[in-house]
Amino acid sequence: MRKTNNLPIGVFDSGVGGLTVLQALRQHLPNESFLYLGDTARLPYGTKSANTVINYSLQACQQLVNFGIKLLVVACNTASAHALPRLQQTFPDIPVIGVIEPGARAAVQASASGHIAVIATEATIHHQAYEKAILTFNPKASVIGKSCPLFVALAEEGWIEGDIPERTAQHYLTPLFENARSSDCLVLGCTHFPAMLPAIRKALATDISIVDSASTTAETVAQVLEKYNLLCDADRDAHLTFLATDNKERFVRVAKNLLEYDIPEASIELIDFKA
Amino acid sequence: MRKTNNLPIGVFDSGVGGLTVLQALRQHLPNESFLYLGDTARLPYGTKSANTVINYSLQACQQLVNFGIKLLVVACNTASAHALPRLQQTFPDIPVIGVIEPGARAAVQASASGHIAVIATEATIHHQAYEKAILTFNPKASVIGKSCPLFVALAEEGWIEGDIPERTAQHYLTPLFENARSSDCLVLGCTHFPAMLPAIRKALATDISIVDSASTTAETVAQVLEKYNLLCDADRDAHLTFLATDNKERFVRVAKNLLEYDIPEASIELIDFKA
Numbered sequence: 001m002r003k004t005n006n007l008p009i010g011v012f013d014s015g016v017g018g019l020t021v022l023q024a025l026r027q028h029l030p031n032e033s034f035l036y037l038g039d040t041a042r043l044p045y046g047t048k049s050a051n052t053v054i055n056y057s058l059q060a061c062q063q064l065v066n067f068g069i070k071l072l073v074v075a076c077n078t079a080s081a082h083a084l085p086r087l088q089q090t091f092p093d094i095p096v097i098g099v100i101e102p103g104a105r106a107a108v109q110a111s112a113s114g115h116i117a118v119i120a121t122e123a124t125i126h127h128q129a130y131e132k133a134i135l136t137f138n139p140k141a142s143v144i145g146k147s148c149p150l151f152v153a154l155a156e157e158g159w160i161e162g163d164i165p166e167r168t169a170q171h172y173l174t175p176l177f178e179n180a181r182s183s184d185c186l187v188l189g190c191t192h193f194p195a196m197l198p199a200i201r202k203a204l205a206t207d208i209s210i211v212d213s214a215s216t217t218a219e220t221v222a223q224v225l226e227k228y229n230l231l232c233d234a235d236r237d238a239h240l241t242f243l244a245t246d247n248k249e250r251f252v253r254v255a256k257n258l259l260e261y262d263i264p265e266a267s268i269e270l271i272d273f274k275a
Numbered sequence: 276m277r278k279t280n281n282l283p284i285g286v287f288d289s290g291v292g293g294l295t296v297l298q299a300l301r302q303h304l305p306n307e308s309f310l311y312l313g314d315t316a317r318l319p320y321g322t323k324s325a326n327t328v329i330n331y332s333l334q335a336c337q338q339l340v341n342f343g344i345k346l347l348v349v350a351c352n353t354a355s356a357h358a359l360p361r362l363q364q365t366f367p368d369i370p371v372i373g374v375i376e377p378g379a380r381a382a383v384q385a386s387a388s389g390h391i392a393v394i395a396t397e398a399t400i401h402h403q404a405y406e407k408a409i410l411t412f413n414p415k416a417s418v419i420g421k422s423c424p425l426f427v428a429l430a431e432e433g434w435i436e437g438d439i440p441e442r443t444a445q446h447y448l449t450p451l452f453e454n455a456r457s458s459d460c461l462v463l464g465c466t467h468f469p470a471m472l473p474a475i476r477k478a479l480a481t482d483i484s485i486v487d488s489a490s491t492t493a494e495t496v497a498q499v500l501e502k503y504n505l506l507c508d509a510d511r512d513a514h515l516t517f518l519a520t521d522n523k524e525r526f527v528r529v530a531k532n533l534l535e536y537d538i539p540e541a542s543i544e545l546i547d548f549k550a
Binding site for chain 2: 047159164247
């Protein structure tokens with residue numbers, strides 16, 4: 001008989017942006033239950049140092065592991081960039097999957113020229129996380145990175161259409177695609193950026209592929225569950241639980257702005273790492 | 276003989292924005308020494324809940340008090356809005372001065388009509404901190420508030436001139452000043468916003484007074500030092516010490532973007548609240 005596992009999948013993010021990854025996971029794995037933790041008390045991670053990101057990630061993921069999960073998805077690009085090896089080391093009994101490697105693999109598949117542009121937070125760009133991952137899949141690739149901090153503020157406010165988002169996208173993206181050896185693929189290396197897609201598409205030529213990690217990460221998770229006999233029973237009802245470290249009201253509002261995702265405030269449990 | 280006190284003045288901020296207050300303090304009090312603490316590991320405070328802001332502020336200010344200070348300035352508007360009474364209670368032996376009350380007093384003085392607009396972070400607006408303070412000085416005043424989160428991101432990036440900052444300022448400010456009972460005074464209720472002044476001025480009619488708390492807070496501090504015989508000796512050389520909880524490199528960069536302020540990275544000491 002095929003083995004199954006009905007524990008939830010843990011999804012860790014610095015805040016609310018990881019809901020874009022959760023959404024892709026639920027589309028790929030409709031029967032699975034998920035336990036989502038957003039470290040809203042300490043967001044954003046994208047402007048913090050590597051050490052701080054590692055410490056905060058270890059603390060948050062320990063909580064998810066304590067609750068009981070069968071697999072851990074690190075939905076935050078910055079945490080994936082800095083903390084993934086430490087998290088894999090610290091939790092050897094469960095698969096720990098980040099978003100950078102799946103995103104890098106998808107970019108290499110999508111780019112014919114091997115010239116790939118990556119937009120992300122300051123920390124992810126500074127760490128050259130996508131560049132390193134892309135080069136492991138295609139050592140001949142060339143990668144250009146750009147941090148786009150305003151996209152995070154715009155997405156969290158739900159200000160995703162119109163003049164200012166479009167001009168901001170032009171300001172960030174035009175320099176990445178204007179020279180002769182221009183990229184033919186753009187990686188959205190931050191969970192907030194899919195919300196900015198309408199403005200990003202307007203700023204780009206139509207023949208540029210846009211890759212975001214959410215969907216490819218969900219495919220990777222599905223494969224790993226299959227491989228290790230960790231899928232849930234087929235007749236299970238999926239459960240969704242949200243944990244946050246601060247400010248439930250804002251969690252609900254930003255989820256709505258980012259994804260038009262309605263989360264009842266009562267379904268979010270506040271947790272405190274000191275407890 | 277007149278008593279003096281040569282301990283530094285402590286300046287607490289959630290990050291780097293409080294340097295605008297430090298700059299005003301140094302202009303008013305050129306002989307005084309300052310110990311500035313930016314809680315860069317946990318910034319921004321402007322999106323966090325009241326409880327979290329209070330806890331973080333207590334922890335940070337305890338560090339400043341442990342170092343030895345004669346007066347504490349809470350430069351962060353959000354921390355002033357939420358945590359000032361608790362900080363005053365916790366540190367009864369030194370004067371603790373926030374930025375909201377001086378800013379509110381200056382606004383009441385500047386506004387002939389009593390209609391005052393306030394722009395700030397989400398948390399400061401949500402808490403109606405300026406509104407409450409303004410009404411204590413002028414119970415007939417009417418106050419309208421608006422959170423402008425994009426200004427923080429723009430200011431931190433140093434993106435303070437041109438099309439996008441100007442249109443963003445129009446987007447936020449035009450609705451505040453378009454009806455018949457319009458305000459005649461705008462309070463910049465966030466330490467980052469003075470950096471956006473060129474764009475803000477372009478979006479406003481010329482007869483609107485702009486008030487920022489930095490200068491009036493510095494005047495208040497000077498008066499309190501005088502009153503309690505806490506001024507330093509007149510022949511003292513001023514010393515400036517910076518403490519940060521994370522990412523010195525970004526501290527230096529944002530200080531440069533916000534204020535064209537050159538702080539050598541080596542002059543910033545990293546501290547950890549767990550230590």
